[in-house]
Amino acid sequence: MSRQLILEKIQQAVEILNEKDIDMWLTFVRETGNITDPMLEVIVGTNATWESAFIITKSGERHAIVGSLEVANMEVVNTYPNIHGYLKSIEDDLLAILNKYNPEKIAVNYSQNSSLADGLTHGMFLQLQKYLTGTPFKERLVSSEEIVAALRGRKSPTELSIMKEAIKETLKIFDQVTEFIRPGVSEIEIANFVKDIVRQKGFGFAWDEEYCPSVFTGPDTAGAHSGPTERKVERGHVINMDFGIKLNGYCSDLQRTWYVLREGETDAPEEVKRGFNVIVESIQRAADAIRPGAVAYTIDDIARSFIVENGYEEYPHGLGHQVGRVAHDGGALLAPKWERYGNLPYLKIEKNQVFTIEPRLTIEGFGIATIEEEVVVTENGCEFLSKPQKELYLIK
Amino acid sequence: MSRQLILEKIQQAVEILNEKDIDMWLTFVRETGNITDPMLEVIVGTNATWESAFIITKSGERHAIVGSLEVANMEVVNTYPNIHGYLKSIEDDLLAILNKYNPEKIAVNYSQNSSLADGLTHGMFLQLQKYLTGTPFKERLVSSEEIVAALRGRKSPTELSIMKEAIKETLKIFDQVTEFIRPGVSEIEIANFVKDIVRQKGFGFAWDEEYCPSVFTGPDTAGAHSGPTERKVERGHVINMDFGIKLNGYCSDLQRTWYVLREGETDAPEEVKRGFNVIVESIQRAADAIRPGAVAYTIDDIARSFIVENGYEEYPHGLGHQVGRVAHDGGALLAPKWERYGNLPYLKIEKNQVFTIEPRLTIEGFGIATIEEEVVVTENGCEFLSKPQKELYLIK
Numbered sequence: 001m002s003r004q005l006i007l008e009k010i011q012q013a014v015e016i017l018n019e020k021d022i023d024m025w026l027t028f029v030r031e032t033g034n035i036t037d038p039m040l041e042v043i044v045g046t047n048a049t050w051e052s053a054f055i056i057t058k059s060g061e062r063h064a065i066v067g068s069l070e071v072a073n074m075e076v077v078n079t080y081p082n083i084h085g086y087l088k089s090i091e092d093d094l095l096a097i098l099n100k101y102n103p104e105k106i107a108v109n110y111s112q113n114s115s116l117a118d119g120l121t122h123g124m125f126l127q128l129q130k131y132l133t134g135t136p137f138k139e140r141l142v143s144s145e146e147i148v149a150a151l152r153g154r155k156s157p158t159e160l161s162i163m164k165e166a167i168k169e170t171l172k173i174f175d176q177v178t179e180f181i182r183p184g185v186s187e188i189e190i191a192n193f194v195k196d197i198v199r200q201k202g203f204g205f206a207w208d209e210e211y212c213p214s215v216f217t218g219p220d221t222a223g224a225h226s227g228p229t230e231r232k233v234e235r236g237h238v239i240n241m242d243f244g245i246k247l248n249g250y251c252s253d254l255q256r257t258w259y260v261l262r263e264g265e266t267d268a269p270e271e272v273k274r275g276f277n278v279i280v281e282s283i284q285r286a287a288d289a290i291r292p293g294a295v296a297y298t299i300d301d302i303a304r305s306f307i308v309e310n311g312y313e314e315y316p317h318g319l320g321h322q323v324g325r326v327a328h329d330g331g332a333l334l335a336p337k338w339e340r341y342g343n344l345p346y347l348k349i350e351k352n353q354v355f356t357i358e359p360r361l362t363i364e365g366f367g368i369a370t371i372e373e374e375v376v377v378t379e380n381g382c383e384f385l386s387k388p389q390k391e392l393y394l395i396k
Numbered sequence: 397m398s399r400q401l402i403l404e405k406i407q408q409a410v411e412i413l414n415e416k417d418i419d420m421w422l423t424f425v426r427e428t429g430n431i432t433d434p435m436l437e438v439i440v441g442t443n444a445t446w447e448s449a450f451i452i453t454k455s456g457e458r459h460a461i462v463g464s465l466e467v468a469n470m471e472v473v474n475t476y477p478n479i480h481g482y483l484k485s486i487e488d489d490l491l492a493i494l495n496k497y498n499p500e501k502i503a504v505n506y507s508q509n510s511s512l513a514d515g516l517t518h519g520m521f522l523q524l525q526k527y528l529t530g531t532p533f534k535e536r537l538v539s540s541e542e543i544v545a546a547l548r549g550r551k552s553p554t555e556l557s558i559m560k561e562a563i564k565e566t567l568k569i570f571d572q573v574t575e576f577i578r579p580g581v582s583e584i585e586i587a588n589f590v591k592d593i594v595r596q597k598g599f600g601f602a603w604d605e606e607y608c609p610s611v612f613t614g615p616d617t618a619g620a621h622s623g624p625t626e627r628k629v630e631r632g633h634v635i636n637m638d639f640g641i642k643l644n645g646y647c648s649d650l651q652r653t654w655y656v657l658r659e660g661e662t663d664a665p666e667e668v669k670r671g672f673n674v675i676v677e678s679i680q681r682a683a684d685a686i687r688p689g690a691v692a693y694t695i696d697d698i699a700r701s702f703i704v705e706n707g708y709e710e711y712p713h714g715l716g717h718q719v720g721r722v723a724h725d726g727g728a729l730l731a732p733k734w735e736r737y738g739n740l741p742y743l744k745i746e747k748n749q750v751f752t753i754e755p756r757l758t759i760e761g762f763g764i765a766t767i768e769e770e771v772v773v774t775e776n777g778c779e780f781l782s783k784p785q786k787e788l789y790l791i792k
Contacts, residue, residue, distance in 0.1 A: 031511035033603050034434045034722050047604045050736050068712055072622040073607065087712055089735035110518035115427035122506035122521040123514035207429050208443050226468040316464055316483055326430050339485035340446050
């Protein structure tokens with residue numbers, strides 16, 4: 001992330017601190033080469049080896065406390081005007097800054113609901129408790145999840161323009177896949193075809209390369225979040241692919257569905273078209289309901305109910321997630337009220353968040369139909385960032 | 397990490413559980429694409445999206461509890477014989493397994509002392525507490541740091557052979573740098589020369605590319621853990637470089653020191669040679685004392701005292717750290733008893749651990765002399781894995 005973009009996000013963070021009435025945001029980390037707080041690249045711009053604290057106040061002041069050997073590096077990175085280097089323990093500098101500002105409410109980088117706001121490891125939490133023992137600050141800690149959700153969710157114009165570009169490039173690759181798919185090629189061959197293009201073009205992968213892309217052909221596939229196999233494309237298969245790139249630090253995440261015509265067919269069978277069209281329609285209905293202020297789970301419910309009403313089993317996951325610097329980004333999640341999603345389905349949708357919409361259904365005997373689109377929330381609704389797939393792609 | 401190597405490390409983990417008398421090791425994670433527990437690649441071999449638990453028992457049994465959509469992937473990865481998929485909440489499966497084994501002592505992936513054993517975020521710790529409320533297991537949790545330190549520290553023959561290869565390749569690149577350095581080239585140019593070789597050869601970087609390598613020329617440099625600058629090599633400069641590669645998943649970490657001869661000089665000035673030789677001698681003295689059972693801080697003390705006795709300022713960091721899949725690996729740390737190092741300086745050295753030895757001193761008016769070697773602990777002492785630098789490299 002460029003220094004300019006980091007400073008933009010820090011400025012946005014200060015606005016959010018004021019909006020949420022939180023006096024201080026403390027991000028406490030160590031050895032980030034071993035375990036990285038996902039917010040560091042957004043609000044700091046470099047790694048830290050020894051226990052380090054990055055502090056942003058409601059009044060807009062910023063302090064970095066780092067091991068003395070990393071002061072010079074922080075000066076080069078130049079995102080924190082006040083840099084404090086320590087030799088033996090971070091405790092004194094940390095307490096000095098807390099005492100200086102005497103914050104009533106200190107947001108710290110932990111969260112039960114969101115991994116992106118949960119970069120504080122439990123061991124580091126215990127360290128922090130140790131330093132704060134005997135001070136009033138120990139009882140003033142709150143989760144940073146509201147700040148992180150707002151900061152990552154609300155995309156700036158710069159961020160949106162990069163994300164649009166990533167989507168455009170991804171859809172180009174999907175078009176190349178349509179040309180490449182034919183009976184006899186395996187899921188792995190399709191995946192390798194895609195990976196070669198990604199590498200040639202110098203893009204990154206939006207998630208773990210093991211299953212980016214995921215490719216599923218025919219009725220007997222493994223389901224989502226699995227790597228491609230040696231299974232070969234056959235006539236009569238429904239194929240779907242889940243894939244995204246990383247471009248200038250931002251991810252895309254899209255899915256498309258194909259059908260491989262059998263001998264003598266000029267179109268997909270009725271039951272295939274019906275399943276596909278239920279997916280298309282469920283996406284449109286969900287998108288029609290997305291707007292600032294809508295509660296996230298209600299959007300999932302619209303697509304889920306529509307699919308069930310049409311006689312298909314409900315999909316075993318959420319309808320959509322936010323996208324950004326990581327494929328699963330932000331707070332609010334278009335998901336059902338299942339415990340595994342924590343409070344994220346209960347959050348309200350905000351303007352400038354980018355969501356996927358990705359329902360799924362099984363067409364018995366043919367395969368799995370999925371489409372994944374990306375939308376951005378606007379003043380009164382949402383807009384598709386990806387040109388939606390409305391017709392099944394037919395392979396001759 | 398290959399499946400074979402993961403199974404080797406899991407087998408080793410079972411032995412360690414028996415040695416330490418711990419009934420169960422529970423690694424609890426989520427969204428590891430956003431924040432990764434450093435042990436996952438060692439004992440699992442894939443990522444996890446939803447709350448997931450990886451369980452190894454003292455009796456050698458292994459259970460993975462993952463979101464239902466990731467069961468197929470875990471089957472392909474094939475490192476856990478028992479795979480449990482859940483749809484809405486991990487709670488029931490987790491409690492069922494705890495009840496089945498009724499462990500008296502459960503090591504969990506958190507640690508105040510070691511980032512490598514601290515993959516449990518505080519939010520996930522709170523989740524775990526929630527699931528365990530009302531069960532006896534809530535009071536039976538201990539840190540996994542002892543297990544992780546032993547498992548990462550004790551290198552298998554396979555691991556050692558990869559690490560030796562990484563060191564050999566790294567020293568070749570240092571030799572190329574000796575040919576490349578000349579008055580007028582900048583730190584950044586030297587770093588880019590190195591990075592180009594690393595990329596051409598298909599190696600990875602042992603740490604953050606921003607400062608891998610770090611290059612420091614002359615008396616006015618920034619100190620460790622900073623990126624290279626536009627500062628140019630001049631005659632009369634002492635230059636040092638800190639650099640490591642990642643080869644087949646294992647890191648090297650080495651430093652070397654050069655001197656650029658001034659017009660008319662055929663050798664370095666006495667004060668430069670003296671500083672350099674104090675570094676060489678301090679490394680040898682530390683190495684002579686390394687053996688299984690020695691307490692880590694005593695080794696630091698030997699080198700530190702020798703440097704101070706010779707009239708130089710003590711280095712503002714530890715003498716050495718373990719190396720492995722990450723540059724700062726393992727538990728025991730050859731460091732002074734400063735709070736920032738937690739309990740790691742108090743741990744005992746064990747056979748087959750790989751340590752760096754990397755003292756530093758400033759030669760006033762010339763620059764910083766550092767050498768970093770790697771040694772492996774043997775039955776009765778240690779062996780150098782890197783051919784030690786004994787002579788200053790002279791640049792004409």
